[in-house]
Amino acid sequence: MVPAPCKITVLARHEMFAEALQVALTSAGHEVQRLSPPESSTSATRLVEAVARTCPRVLLVDPDLDHDGASALIRTLSRCGVSVVVLTAEIDRARWGGWLFLGAYAVLSKSVSLTDLLAAIRAIGAGREVLARDECHRLVALYHQQRNEVRDCRARLDALTQREREVLAHLVHGDTVSEIAAVHVVSEATVRTQVKSILAKLGVTSQLGAVSVAFRARWRPAVPARVDREGGGTGDVRADGFGSEPGGSTGA
Known part of the structure; x- marks a missing residue:
């Protein structure tokens, strides 16, 4: 029995990857439309509208397009009955x-091989699972576990004073106590006191533990002012922020 053709929209950052998908899926008898990657200034709403105008049964999307945009696509279109299949190079389950x-x-x-991708599309057309239900539940549980960990770490970071965050940023970037003291023109004893306070507030016992909390919070600290090891000057400071949580959302 020949499987019924499926109306598919492909949205991916890499044009060659998207074009290869379009050619392969079209050759397999499916009706495929490829959308060009949106401009960085394109709002999530406009991105959703652009895809919706193609009226797909299946959307193949690269989540690396834009965290907020990809999340909006998945959330909105899946609620409208579109089967969204995420194709990703991400290894974080x-x-x-x-x-x-x-x-x-x-x-x-x-x-994934073309054979397996076509099998997934056939499964969608027949209303069957692509991933086993137990596997989906395991992955979603892992997401919640990691998201809760991220939020817990961010809550601990929120307890730090501005100066303590600056000191932690230095530690994240590998600076020593003596280098931090030189940049801020304070004694090493003062920096050690600040580090001790940081460890207590983060609930860890070492500088490595403090850096680990920062990484688990997906904190992206400013590049701190640093001693120029050759010229003795200091560098610029940039604003810090947080990376995306699991699943693409940002913020705490």
Whole structure:
């Protein structure tokens, strides 16, 4: 029995990857439309509208387009009955769980074979699972676990004073106590006192533990002013911020 053709929209950052998908899926008898990657200034709403105008049964999307845009696509279109399949190079399974939690029908590696991708599309057309239900539940549970950990670490970081955050930023960037003291023109004893306070507030016992909390919070600290080891000057300071949580959302 020949499977019924499926109306598919492909949205991916890499044009060659998207074009290869379009050619392969069209050759397999499917009706495929490829959308060009949006401009960085394109709002999530406009991105959703652009895809919706193609009226797809299946959307193959690269979540690396834009965290907020990809999340909005998955959440909105899945609620409208579109089967969203995420094709990703991401190896963090918590991220996979986040996309499933948002409503993705399935998450597949970009390295998936054409045979397996076509089998997934046939399964969608027949209303069958692509990923086993137990596997989906496991991935979503992993997402929630990691998201809660991220938020807990961010809450601990919020307890730090501005100066303590500056000192922690130095530690994240590998600066020593003596280098931090030189930049801020204070004694090493003062910096050690600040480090001790940081460790207590973060609930860890070492500088490595403090850096670990920062990484688990996905904190992106400013590049701190640093002693120029050759010229003795200091560098510029840039604003800090947080990276995305599992699944693409940002903020705490």
